[in-house]
Amino acid sequence: MDLEVAMAEVKVDITMSLDGFIAGPNDEIDPLHDWLYGLASWRAPHGLAGGATDRDAEILEEAMTNIGAVILGKRMYALADGWGDTPPFHVPVFVLTHQAREPLVKEGGTTFTFVTEGIESALAQARAAAGDKGISVAGGANTIQQYLSAGLIDEMQIHIAPLLLGEGIRLFDHLGPHHIPLEATRAIASPRITHLRYRVVK
Amino acid sequence: MDLEVAMAEVKVDITMSLDGFIAGPNDEIDPLHDWLYGLASWRAPHGLAGGATDRDAEILEEAMTNIGAVILGKRMYALADGWGDTPPFHVPVFVLTHQAREPLVKEGGTTFTFVTEGIESALAQARAAAGDKGISVAGGANTIQQYLSAGLIDEMQIHIAPLLLGEGIRLFDHLGPHHIPLEATRAIASPRITHLRYRVVK
Numbered sequence: 001m002d003l004e005v006a007m008a009e010v011k012v013d014i015t016m017s018l019d020g021f022i023a024g025p026n027d028e029i030d031p032l033h034d035w036l037y038g039l040a041s042w043r044a045p046h047g048l049a050g051g052a053t054d055r056d057a058e059i060l061e062e063a064m065t066n067i068g069a070v071i072l073g074k075r076m077y078a079l080a081d082g083w084g085d086t087p088p089f090h091v092p093v094f095v096l097t098h099q100a101r102e103p104l105v106k107e108g109g110t111t112f113t114f115v116t117e118g119i120e121s122a123l124a125q126a127r128a129a130a131g132d133k134g135i136s137v138a139g140g141a142n143t144i145q146q147y148l149s150a151g152l153i154d155e156m157q158i159h160i161a162p163l164l165l166g167e168g169i170r171l172f173d174h175l176g177p178h179h180i181p182l183e184a185t186r187a188i189a190s191p192r193i194t195h196l197r198y199r200v201v202k
Numbered sequence: 203m204d205l206e207v208a209m210a211e212v213k214v215d216i217t218m219s220l221d222g223f224i225a226g227p228n229d230e231i232d233p234l235h236d237w238l239y240g241l242a243s244w245r246a247p248h249g250l251a252g253g254a255t256d257r258d259a260e261i262l263e264e265a266m267t268n269i270g271a272v273i274l275g276k277r278m279y280a281l282a283d284g285w286g287d288t289p290p291f292h293v294p295v296f297v298l299t300h301q302a303r304e305p306l307v308k309e310g311g312t313t314f315t316f317v318t319e320g321i322e323s324a325l326a327q328a329r330a331a332a333g334d335k336g337i338s339v340a341g342g343a344n345t346i347q348q349y350l351s352a353g354l355i356d357e358m359q360i361h362i363a364p365l366l367l368g369e370g371i372r373l374f375d376h377l378g379p380h381h382i383p384l385e386a387t388r389a390i391a392s393p394r395i396t397h398l399r400y401r402v403v404k
Contacts, residue, residue, distance in 0.1 A: 172221030
C-alpha cells in the first residue's frame with residue numbers, strides 16, 4: 001500500500017510574444033491573446049457559447065483541466081477589476097497583496113482569498129485548496145518571477161505569439177545571474193501560436 | 203521568358219535562451235550553443251571531422267546552405283578576433299564598423315570587407331556578393347536589431363535553448379513601440395533545442 005501523496009504540480013501557462021513580452025507598455029494583452037478568443041475552451045469558462053474545438057483549443061483545455069487553485073498578483077487582480085460576478089477561474093484563487101482583506105466568494109466556484117504573508121504562504125494555502133490537482137501561477141510577470149526565483153515552479157507552458165511587440169512587460173526579467181535549466185517536453189505549433197512546454201530542472 | 207530576378211532573402215538564424223538572451227553578461231555563448239558542437243554540420247565548416255547527422259544537424263546545414271554572404275557587427279568580429287586563419291563562413295563577410303580598413307582575405311573562401319557607410323550599404327554589397335543566394339545577418343544583437351528596425355529582415359529562425367539564462371544580451375531589445383508581425387512557418391523540436399522559423403510580415 002503506497003501512502004505517498006504526490007505534491008501538487010505548480011504550473012505557469014502564459015502567452016508571450018517572440019520578443020518576450022506578455023503585455024504591452026500599458027498592460028494591453030491584445031494582440032497577444034487574439035489566438036484565445038475564438039476557442040471553445042476559452043469561451044466556455046468565460047460564459048460564452050460556441051468556438052473552435054481544434055488542437056489549440058484542446059491544448060488550452062488540457063492546461064486548465066486539473067488546475068485546483070490559482071495564484072495571482074494584486075496588480076493583475078486590480079487590472080481585471082476582480083473579473084466581475086462570474087470570474088473565469090471556477091476554483092479558489094489566492095491573491096498576493098500587502099493589504100489584508102476579507103475573502104470574496106463569486107459565482108461559478110471562484111473565491112478570492114487575499115494573502116498578505118508572501119508567496120510561500122499563498123502556495124501552502126493553494127496546495128490545501130487544490131487537493132490532488134495542480135496549481136496555476138497565473139501572473140502577472142512579477143509574481144511568476146518571484147515563484148521562479150524561489151524554485152517553486154515545476155512546469156511552464158509558454159504560448160509563443162508570432163509577433164515582436166517591441167515594448168511592454170517582459171515575462172522573464174529580474175531573474176538574476178543564476179541559470180535555470182529546463183527540459184523541453186513538448187512543442188506543438190499551429191499557424192496562430194506555438195505551444196512550448198518545459199519542466200524546470202531542480 | 204521571365205527576366206525578373208528574385209531579391210536575395212535576408213535571414214537571421216540564431217540561438218536564444220527561452221528568456222531571450224543570445225549571450226551571457228560577459229558575452230559567453232555556452233551553454234546556449236552546446237547543442238551545436240556535436241553536430242557534423244557545425245563541425246565541418248569549423249574544420250572538424252565527425253559529429254551527429256540527426257535532424258538538428260540537418261536543420262543547421264539547411265540554414266547554412268544557400269547563404270552567399272554574411273553581415274556582422276564589429277563587436278562580434280572583435281570578440282571572435284577574426285576567427286583565425288580559416289573562419290567558418292566560407293563566403294564573403296561584410297563587417298559594419300566606423301573604422302575604414304583594407305579587406306582581409308582568409309583561407310577557405312572567407313573574405314572580410316569592412317563597411318563604414320552603414321547597414322544599407324553593407325546589405326547592397328552583400329547582395330552583390332551573394333548572387334542568387336541568401337544573406338545571413340549573423341549578429342550581434344545590435345546589428346540584428348538595426349536590420350529588423352529598418353524592415354530589412356525577411357526570415358528568422360530562432361533556436362530556443364531550454365534554459366533561463368537570467369542575464370545577458372537580449373536578442374530583441376530597443377525595437378521601439380512598433381509591432382512587427384510574423385508568420386510562423388515551421389516549428390521542429392528535439393530534446394536539445396526547438397527550432398522556430400518565421401517570415402517577417404511586411
